């Protein structure tokens with residue numbers, strides 16, 4: 001465990017869709033300046049967990065604490081104001097708008113003044129130089145990887161402290177996945193707390209400081225990334241072959 005206080009603490013989260021429970025008992029932490037990778041096979045409940053943290057799915061039991069305050073009953077737009085940004089899986093940008101117009105739209109959630117918007121946009125260009133180079137181009141003309149970076153940039157316009165990323169590598173060529181992970185590395189170095197959901201385990205492990213693995217809506221493994229010297233351990237966790245004594249935190 002890290003010595004610093006987590007920015008996000010989820011405890012015994014239970015959530016789902018209507019009466020259907022798909023997240024049974026999830027606890028995890030995300031720290032400022034660090035990446036927690038949330039892994040697990042398809043259908044494990046990763047996206048549902050992110051949706052509950054973002055306030056899009058109801059928390060039926062347990063707590064979501066942000067900076068020491070319970071936000072589990074707080075509306076999603078209020079959580080955005082409190083620093084939560086969520087880049088959904090397969091997030092689409094507006095193809096017929098320019099890169100810059102897409103970014104400016106991202107700033108509207110904060111009702112920023114024009115000068116603050118400009119400042120924010122140039123901060124995003126510093127983080128993602130490719131977006132600066134292509135600022136006047138239509139978003140739809142960019143590659144999949146660049147569009148993913150634009151989607152992240154758009155979320156960053158709200159000046160979050162916590163970034164929830166759902167499978168940013170999804171649908172991207174392996175070479176591009178590395179580039180996206182490099183940007184995630186840069187983002188965490190700015191002090192942002194990142195919760196990274198991934199199917200691409202090795203890519204996620206290249207930036208992860210902490211790892212939480214889910215299976216069927218429950219945590220089956222929770223460990224510091226540095227303590228995982230063998231990715232086979234992760235694979236076992238994926239397929240439910242984890243001993244109770246492995247559930248260390």
Ligand SMILES: Nc1ncnc2c1ncn2[C@@H]1O[C@H](COP(=O)(O)OP(=O)(O)O)[C@@H](O)[C@H]1O
Nearest residue numbers: 017020022040041042043044045046047048049
């Ligand atoms: N909108 C929905 N309505 C009902 N069930 C859903 C919905 N979305 C996902 N589920 C179910 O919730 C479970 C967890 O899904 P999900 O959170 O998307 O997993 P993951 O992101 O790990 O692949 C799955 O059994 C899935 O079928």
Ligand SMILES: [Mg+2]
Nearest residue numbers: 046047048089
């Ligand atoms: Mg998912």
